[in-house]
Amino acid sequence: MRSVVCVLALLGLLGSGVKGFVPLGGDGNTHVTITENAVLKKIQEVCKAVAESEGREFKPTGSSPEELLPACLGSATGKVSAAKFHEALNQIYMQNSQVDRDFMSSNPHHFNSEAFAGGRALITQGTASIKANVRKQNFQAARETLGRILHTLQDFYSHSNWVELGNEKPYPNLIKPNLALSNIADVNTPTCSDCASGTCPNPLLPSIISGKKLTSGYMGLISSNKPKGKCSHGGDADLSSTQNPRGGINKDERKAHNADLHIAAVSMATEATLDLLEDIRGAAGNKEYLRLMGIARSAVLCFVIDTTGSMSDDIAEAKRVAYKIIDSKKGTQDEPSEYILVPFNDPSFGPLIRTTDPDVMKAEISKLGAEGGGDIPEMCLSAVQLALTGAPASSQIYVFTDAPAKDTQLEKTIIALIRSTKSTVSYFLTSGRSRRSVSSAGSSPFQLYYDLALASGGQTIKVTKAELPSATEIIVDTSTSALVTILQRARNPGRVESFPFLLDASVSNVTAYITGDVLKFILHSPSGESQSDSNTIGSLAVIQTVGNLRRVQLNSPPKTGLWNLSIESTQAYTIKITAQSAITFIYNFVEEFKGVHPGYAAIDGRPQTGLPAKLLLTVTGQKGAQALKVEEVALVEVSGARVADGVIQEIGGGNYLVTVSTVPEGEFVVMMKGQEKATSSRFQRQSTTQMSLSKVIIKATVSSTLLPGENFRLPFTVVTNGTTGSYSINIRNDRNIPLEYNPILQLVSGVSTESAVTLKTPADTPSGTDITLTIAAEGPGGTDSNYAVLRLSVLAKVTDFTPPLCNVTRVNAVCPSDCASSTWDLSVNITDGNGSGIQDISIQQGSGNFSQETVVEGGVLMVIGLYNASCCSPNVTLSVVDKEGNVGKCSYHDAISGGVSISLSLSLLMCLLLSVLPLL
Known part of the structure; x- marks a missing residue:
């Protein structure tokens, strides 16, 4: 998968003689590069608008994502990691390319075989789902859907004859469900002439061109049959291209016979991608759109807290740490972009509380109190499951408890979610005043916490309640936007061993965390200096011991080069060395797939x-x-x-x-x-997340959204290259939605077995809800297992497709040459007719203020708005969104010179001109 690269001019890309519309594995322009060029162009546009609204300049030092990110965030100093930005964008790009694997034979997904209605439905339904997901802040589900529908949208321009018909702009009806598809060639209308060579520049019939009839090539993957006289897609994989009329009309790759058409298709696919992104931006608003695209500080503060009776001291400490992070890091690069809190008790857990407002986090954590419970295990893993599915990928999750888990049946689900999200889970285990004391790492029932922490790259810190305030400094250390792991190792049983690690010039705040009950260590620097654990304040580091944790803070700046940490212990211990640095990496395990457009897909x-x-x-x-x-x-x-x-x-x-x-x-x-x-x-x-191999493979694909109150059947397959026999199937979700599936499958080695799970979505499930579904398969005796983690979205049936109307009724824009001393304003009337009602009105471009009041005129509900801004900010675009996510806009540009550009429905154009003409 090509990741984000600098935004290149389309002309430059096309002039290099590259191919297009194929996934990774082709050279040059691909679906992914078409997407990334449009995505980054739109991000820059939105970042500039946000900077203007905040009264600051938008001046990225370069065109790379790493240089774009701090300019978008407004970070002038400090280290800002672009890892999560890359990670978010890769979620879009990977889903885009995987359409060629997961939906290879689906005509609607590729606009093949004149499946225009089905292709348009995928785009519009997917867009509605994205908008609903964003409203619920379910950004990963939205990104995955966005990647898939962009592939389909882009394929329209390569697989149909839109370009050959002489069109120079994208087809707006594909993304606007209130506009009908028209003038499509029916199944009995011949569309192409025969092309024996398969390389004819334009085999479309003159009657199709002159009549502006829309068609697309038929694709025959398993049969050469096609309706009489129809165009084929073309290419070696298309069996129908050997049947008269031969050849094909796809423009997937730039070749000698179709170079101009290919260039036009790439250009139009890029412009159409920008149009769809602009529609989503209008519905989301600028700041939420940037969060969707991964523009956010990467630090996330996520607490999972046991609220049983013996936990009062722990809750007080969690509050103190949260307040400290919120207050000390406000306005810095390390200020968390999101705050998540999941309480648990017995038998309850949750709800998950998620906010971007630090004051809301303070208020929610202040409500926590210790009550109930006793000497019994708690619903800890259920709460961790909520945190893993609710927090962004690669989050740091901190669990406070003094009791073992009651819901141990979730162990494999938690492991699957840890591996899928690459999030890190750390436990703070405290000794309570009751019998709920913390045992050592090697004994039950707390061993599960040690195992889960190790699997995620986290730590299990065992302290008394009095020691807890010293131990929680690790949370302050790791709440940073540029945290990297230099080294992590575990030994059980322990032994004498040396662990070398490199420190480079970019790192700062280097800290080693060593957990273990009885151990000694010596730290060696590149210059030959050394410091033992008994020397708590030395020439190399400051060493703090609390419970089973040694926190070793290297003195700043640390010497660059090869360091060494020598450990001496016969008991279990772990080592984790972290630092702050912008240099890091992200990764995915992938597998190659064959087909019409071969490539690589992420392994789930x-x-x-x-x-x-x-x-x-x-x-x-x-x-x-x-x-x-x-x-x-x-x-x-x-x-x-x-x-x-x-x-x-x-x-x-x-x-x-x-x-x-x-x-x-x-x-x-x-x-x-x-x-x-x-x-x-x-x-x-x-990396921190541990991975291993398996002989079991689970395959499942999300093909549509779920309707509230209706059953949803999700097929999946399981195959093993290992032991033949009975395999247990365990399927869980984070929304407690009832499931039906076969818990036992009889597998024969090397033979794929089909099965399915049915989700019974409650009728009151809100649109935009995302469901994280984990499918686990375990072989006889538990010797081998694997999992698949899928995100599904709920979308209620949409009946309102008409955007709200925004009408500029008055403009007062008399601005002198000294713009700083004067203001201008405009008035707007906003209505939604018989639609779903106005959901939100936002300033998409401009740094002024907007006020509004709602009135009823002639039985019609109307919003009267007033926008006021400095004459130094002469442009404005207002975005109006109804409850179904339909977007209407009105714009005014260049108030100083009096030039006007209004983006409205045609029905209001005359009214608008009448209001503006006196100003011209």
Whole structure:
């Protein structure tokens, strides 16, 4: 998967003689690059509008995402990591490319075989779902849907004859459900002439061109049959292209016979993508649109808190830490972009409270009190499940409890969610005043917490309640927008061992966390200095011991080069070394797929045993990927010594395809080493989430949204290359929606078995609700298992497709040459007729103020609005959104010169001209 690269001029891309409309595996322009160019162009436009509204300049130092992000956020200083920005965008790009795998034979998904109604329905239904998801702040579900529908939208311009008909602009009816599709060739209308060579420049019949009839090529993947006289898609995979009329009309790749058509299709697909993104932006509002695109500070504060009777001290400490982070980091790069709180007790857990407002977080955590409970386990894993599905990917989640888990049946679900989200879960275990005391790492019933923390790259910190305030400093350390892991290892049982690690010039706030009950250690610097654990304030670090945790803060600035940490212990221990740096990486395990447009798709679950592991890896740094060189990528055992090196293939834009031929048999993580080119400083980074291989494979694809009150059937398949026998199937979701499925499948090795799960969505489920569904399969004796994690969206049936009307009724824009001393204003009338009602009115462009009042005139509900701004800010666009997400806009530009540009419905054009003419 190509990740984000700088926004290139379309002319430059097309002039290089590249191909297009194919996924990764083709060269040059792909579906992904068409998408990323449009996405980044729109992001820059929105960032500029937000900067203007906040009275600041938008001046990115370059065109890379790493340079774009701080300019968007308004961060003048400090380190800002672009990792989550890349991660969010990759969610869009990966789903876009996977349409060619998951829906290879679906005509509507590709606008093949004249399936225009079905293709348009996918786009409009998907757009409605995205808007509803964004309203509920379910951004990942929205991104995944966006990637899929953009693929379909882009295919229209390559697979239909829209370009050949002489159109120079995108077809607006594809994204506007209130506009009907028209003039489509019916099944009995011939559309193409025969092309024996298959390379005719334009085989469309003259009658189709002159009549402006819309058609698309028929695709025959398993049969050569097609209606008489119809165009084929074309290409080696299309069997129908061998039947008269032969050839094809697709413009997927730039070839000698279709170069001009291909260029026009790429251009129009890019413009259509921008149009759809603009519609979503109008519905979401600028700031929520940027959050959808991953423009946010990457720190997220997520607490999961036990509220039983013995937890009063812990709750008080969680409040103190939350307040400290909120107050000390406000206005900095490290201010959390989101706050999440999940309380749990017995038998209750939740609800998940999610907010971007620090004052709301303060108020919610202040409401917590300790009550009930006793010497019994709690619903801890259920609460962690809510946090993992509700928090953004790669979040840090902190759990406070003094009791073991009651809901241990969720263990494999939690492991699957940890691996899917790459989030880190850390536990603070305290000794209560009752019998609910914390036992050691090696004994039940708390061992589960140690296992889950290790699997996620987190830690289990065991302290008394009196020691808890010292231990929670780790939360302050890790609440940063540029946190990276340098090294993480675990040993059980412990032994004498040395752990080397590289520190580069970009790192700061380097801290080592060592957990273990009885151990000694020595820290060695690159210059040969050393410091033992008994020297708490030394030349290399400040060492703090609390409970089973040693917190080792290296003195700033740390020396660059190869450090060493020597541990001596016979008991279990873990090591984690973190720092702040903009240099990091993101990755996905992928598999190659064949078909019409072969490529790579992300693996949803554990990679398959017996095959080389492939990763798509993106490296990012403060000055962009071009400033970095990746030298090594390896899979490393966390609890062992094995290192499996990968073969690196650079794709471009900071992206690499890595192949590891022999994968470690146990749990492993990804280790990357490289060099910053300007300084020759070598760096080391490590992923935190542990992964392993499996002989079991689960495949499932989300093909549509769920309707409230209606059953939804999701097919899936399970295959094993291991033991034949009875496999247990366990399916869970985070919304407590009733499920029906077969809990036992009889598998034969090498044979795929089909099954399905039915979700019974309650009738009162709101539109925009996302459901995280985890499907787990476990073999006989529990020796092997795998999982698939899917996000499904609920969308109530949409009946209102008409956007609200926004009418500029008066403009008072007499501005002198000294703009700073004067203001201008305009008045608008906004109505929604018989629609769903006005949901929101926002300033999409402009730095003025908008006030409104609602009146009833002639039985019609109307919003009368007044916009006022400085003459130095002469442009405004107002976005009006109804409750179904339909968007209406009105704009006024260049108030100083009196030039006007209004974006309204045609029915209001005459009224608008009458109101504006006196000003001209």
